[in-house]
Amino acid sequence: MAKVTMLTMAGEEAGKLDLSDKVFGIEPNEYAVHAVVKNYLANQRQGTQSALTRGEVRGGGRKPFRQKGTGRHRQGSSTDPSQVGGGVVFAPKPRSYRYTLPKKLRRLAMLSALSAKVADKELVVLDKLSFEAPKTKEMVKVLGNVKAAKKALIITAEKDENVIKSASNIPGVRVSMVGQMNVYEIVGHTSLILTQDAVKKIEEVYA
Numbered sequence: 001m002a003k004v005t006m007l008t009m010a011g012e013e014a015g016k017l018d019l020s021d022k023v024f025g026i027e028p029n030e031y032a033v034h035a036v037v038k039n040y041l042a043n044q045r046q047g048t049q050s051a052l053t054r055g056e057v058r059g060g061g062r063k064p065f066r067q068k069g070t071g072r073h074r075q076g077s078s079t080d081p082s083q084v085g086g087g088v089v090f091a092p093k094p095r096s097y098r099y100t101l102p103k104k105l106r107r108l109a110m111l112s113a114l115s116a117k118v119a120d121k122e123l124v125v126l127d128k129l130s131f132e133a134p135k136t137k138e139m140v141k142v143l144g145n146v147k148a149a150k151k152a153l154i155i156t157a158e159k160d161e162n163v164i165k166s167a168s169n170i171p172g173v174r175v176s177m178v179g180q181m182n183v184y185e186i187v188g189h190t191s192l193i194l195t196q197d198a199v200k201k202i203e204e205v206y207a
Contacts, residue, residue, distance in 0.1 A: 001025075002118060006125045006196060011145030014127040017196065019118065020203045028112040028119070033183060035101060036109035040184040045097040054079040054087030106183075111206060113186040124148060124193045129156065134165035143173065149190035155181050157197035178202055 002025050006014040019025065054060075060079035067074055075082075081089045117123040124146050131138055143152060151172040156163060159177055167173045174185065178201045186192060194202070 004118070004123065004125050006127050007146050008127055009129065009142045009145065011147070017125055017199065019199070020207045023111055023203050023206045024114050024118045024123075026111050026115045028116040029108050030112075032105055032109040033112050033116075033187060036106055036183045037187060039099065039101050040182060042097045042099065047095045047097050049092045050094055051088040051091035053089075053091045054081060056091075057085065057087045059085070107206065109183045110186075113183045114192075114202070114206075117186065117192045122149070122191055124191060125199060126193065126195050128197075129154070129163055129193075129195050130160065131162040131166055134162050136166055136169050139163075139166035139170060139173075143170075146193065148193060151189045152191040152193055153181075153185055153189035154193045155198045155202075156195050157201045178205065 001021055002019045003016045004019055006017050008014045054077075057079045060077040062078075064075055064078045064083070065072065077083075078086065080086045114123075126146070129142070152174075154163070154167060154173065154175045156175065156177055164175045167175045172189075174189070176185065178198050
């Protein structure tokens with residue numbers, strides 16, 4: 001069972017915390033992480049692109065120019081894709097790019113992402129994280145105390161408006177909850193900052 005040093009908001013040691021090997025100590029599966037990140041990005045696509053085919057563009061009723069004598073290739077319709085203002089070959093149409101992945105694969109990807117953060121020493125555990133009022137300056141100070149990277153993802157057990165608002169104006173820093181965290185954000189941020197309560201909740205869900 002891996003152990004991690006908990007820190008206070010001031011960056012001082014607050015004891016050791018045991019991490020479940022089932023959640024934070026597995027061998028990361030790169031295929032699972034890649035598949036889930038790809039799925040996440042595909043599901044974010046709006047799929048609203050659209051273009052007109054030759055049957056939908058305006059015109060085409062009259063032969064654009066005579067058959068012979070112009071030195072140009074023969075053409076019977078102005079809607080042909082080779083003509084300026086003509087239709088588009090295999091034109092894209094609005095569609096959904098969403099697809100689902102097996103639950104076991106999504107779970108494996110999450111465990112792999114969390115375990116990779118521990119292995120790469122990019123995991124920071126705080127004994128608690130709370131502010132009396134939203135203060136960006138205080139959040140910047142905390143991040144500096146724990147030596148977090150510029151791109152940091154903060155995970156809390158429950159929603160805390162003061163924490164969310166304190167980090168909202170800091171470039172590269174995002175706050176999420178255990179129930180909303182996803183593999184894409186974990187992989188996309190260099191530092192993963194968890195509160196002690198968040199660690200316990202993650203282990204309850206995934207252990």
